[in-house]
Amino acid sequence: MDELLQYTVTGLTVGMVYALIALGFVLIWKSSGVANLALGQLVLLFSWFTYGMLEQRGLSVWLALILVILFALALGWVIERFILRPLIAQPILSLITITLGVAYLIEGVVTFIWPKSVAGMPHIFPQNTVHIGSAVVSMEYLLAAAISLVLFILLSLYFKYSRMGIAMRATADDQLAVQACGIPVTKIFSRSWMFACVLAAVGGVLMSSIGGISYGLVETGLKSFSVVILGGLDSFLGAIIAGPIIGLAENIGGGFLTPHMWAGIKDIIPFVIIVIVMLIKPYGLFGEERIERI
Amino acid sequence: MNLPAGVRNYTYASDMAIFRTKTHWAMLLLLFVLLFTAPLYFGNHWLSVANLIGITIIAAIGLNILTGYCGQLSIGHAGFIAVGAYTSAVLTNRFELPFLVGLISAGLLAGLVGMIFGIPSVRVKGFYLAISTIAAQLIIIWVIEHWTSVTGGFDGIRVPPAEIFGIEFVSQGSQFYLIVVILIMVVFFATNLARTRTGRAFVAIRDNDLAAEVMGINLFRYKLLAFFIGCFLAGIAGSLLAHWTGFMSAENFHISDSILYIGMIIIGGLGKSVGPIFGVLFIRLLQQGITYIAPSLESTFNLTAGFTTGLGPIILGLVIILFLIIEPRGLAHRWQLFKASYRLWPFSY
Secondary structure (H helix, E strand, C coil), rough: HHHHHHHHHHHHHHHCCCHHHHHHHHHHHHHHHCCCCHHHHHHHHHHHHHHHHHHHHHHHHHHHHHHHHHHHHHHHHHHHCCCCHHHHCCCHHHHHHHHHHHHHHHHHHHHHHHCCCCCCCCCCCCCEEECCCCCEEEHHHHHHHHHHHHHHHHHHHHHCCCCCHHHHHHHHHHHHHHHHCCCCHHHHHHHHHHHHHHHHHHHHHHHHHHCCCCCHHHHHHHHHHHHHHHHHHHHHHHHHHHHHHHHHHHHHHHHCCCCCCCCCHHHHHHHHHHHHHEEEEEEECCCCCCCCCC | CCCCCCCCCCCCCHCHHHHHHHHHHHHEEEEEEEHHHHHCCCCCHHHHHHHHHHHHHHHHHHHHHHHCCCCCCCCCCCCCCHHHHHHHHHHHHHHCCCCHHHHHHHHHHHHHHHHHHHHHHHCCCCCHHHHHHHHHHHHHHHHHHHHHHHHHHHHHHHHCCECCCCCCEHHHHHHHHHHHHHHHHHHHHHHHCCCHHHHHHHHHHHHHHHHHHCCCCCCHHHHHHHHHHHHHHHHHHHHHHHHHCCEECCCCCCHHHHHHHHHHHHHHCCCCCCHHHHHHHHHHHHHHHHHHHHHHHHHHCCCCCHHHHHEEEEHHHHHHHHHHHHHCHHHHHCCCCCHHHHHHCCCCC
C-alpha cells in the first residue's frame, strides 16, 4: 500500500511535467498544423543549455533561468522563421520530416557542444523531503508539479483573455477567416513556436533537475507524444488530463510489473499506450473526431 | 522531354519500356560490367563502403515504396530492419539454419511486424501514423534489448557469414557480389512494382485516399500490403547487414537511423524509383567524407572532443532541412532536368 501511494505521487508529478511538454506540441499543432517531432531533442538542448549556464558559466540560478527562457524564445522564433515558414502550405509529410531534420540538427549541436553524454544538473530546488501519508516525496517533485500547474493556469488565462491568445485560438479554429480579419497569421505561428520552446525548456529543466541530464531526456520528449495521443492532438484539456494518466501508468505499472517482467518495462509503457490508443480510439480522449471514413 | 530526339514509339510495349534505345541498353550493360568487376579496382575499404551502400539502398527502396509511393510515413524503419537482422542472426546462429532460410524468414517476419504496426494506418494518417511507427521503433528495440535469452540483449549476438550451396561469403569482395545480385533483383522488382496495378493503387492512395476508395481500391488491403512490402525489404536488408557485419547489437538500429532513412529518400526524391539510389549514395558518401575529414579538422583547429561525433548529425540535419526547403523533389528531379537539358543540348530552346 505504501508503494502504491509512493508510485501515485511520483507518477502524478512526473505526469504533470509530461503534460507541460505536450502542451507545447498541442500549441504548435493547433495554430499551424505542424507536428513538432523535435520535441525530445529540444528538451535535451534546453537542459544542456541550463547546465552550461549554471555549471560551466557559473551564473546564479535566477539569471540562468532567465537566460534559458530568452534562449528558448529566440530559438523558437528562429526555427519558425527560417525553417518552417518557407514550408507553409506544404504537405504534412514535409512538415513532419523537416522537424525530424531539426531534431537531427539539434542532436548534433548537443553532442558538438556538450560531448559528455551524462551530467548531473546542479540543484535548483531545495532537497528536503515531504511526507504525504506514508509516502516520502522529494520537494523537487512537488515543486515541478506546482510549476507545471501554475504554467497551465497562466496559459489558459492567456488564451482566454489576452488579445494575442484569442487570436491564436481563432487561428486554430479557422485560418482563412482569421486572415480575413487582418490578424497576422505568421506572427501567430512564430508566437506559438516561441511558447512551445519555453514550455519545452521549463519541462527540460524540471525533468533534468529530478533525474539529471542524459539522452533519456529525448525519450521524455517522446513520452509526451503519448500524452498528446491519449489526450487528443488538439486539446489542451486533454493534454493536462492525459499527462498524469501516463505518469501514473508508467510509475504504477512499472513499479508492479518490474518483478514479473523484464526490467525497464517502465520506459516502454507510454509507447505501448500509444499503440493501444491508436487501435481503439485514434483521436484520443478529447481530440476532435474528424468524421473521415478511410 | 523524356525521350531522345527522333525516337518514336509505335507499340504500347515500347512506350512503356524502361530501356528504349540502343544507347540505354549499352549503358545498362556498361553498368553491369562495371558493377561486377568493381572488386577488381576497389580496395577493401571502398568495397565495404559499397556493401553498406548496397544494403542501405535495399532498405531505402522498401521505405520508398511505403512512404514515397503509398504515402504512409514510417519513422520506425530502423526498427523493422532490426527485426530482420535479429531474425536472421538468431536462426543462423542458434538454430544453425542455412542463410537463405534466414534471409527469407527475416523478410517475412519484418513484413509481418510492419503489418501489425501498420494496422492503425487504416484509421489514421499523417502525424498519428508517424507517432505509432515511432512507438514501433522503440518497442522493437526495447524487446531486442531485454529478450536476452534469444537476442543476447545488450551483449549482442554473433552472426555466421552468409553461405549459399557451400559457398561462404566471407571477404568483402564475395559479399559485394551477394549484395549486388540481391540489390539488382530488388531494384528490378521495385521499378516494375510502380507500374503494376498494385503500384498504381499505392500512388492513388497517396494522392487522395478518398478518391482511391471510390475507385474501388481496398484501402485496408493495399495499405497493409505497402507496409508488408516495405518492411519485407527492410528485413532483407537487415539480414544482409547482420551477415555482413557478423555481429549485431541493438545500438545499430537507433531512432536517428530511422530519421536518416527518411532523409535519404527525401533527398533522393520521394516516389521515384531512382530516388533511393541517389539519396543513399549522397548520404553515405557524405558520411564517409565527414568521417574522413572531421578528425583531421578537429586536431588542426583544436576543437572539442564532440566535434567528430557532432559534425555528422549537424550536416545531415542541415542537408535534410535544406533539401526540403530548396528542392523538395530531390535529386531524382535534378537528374531528370539534367537528362532533359543533355538531350536538347546545344539547342535547349
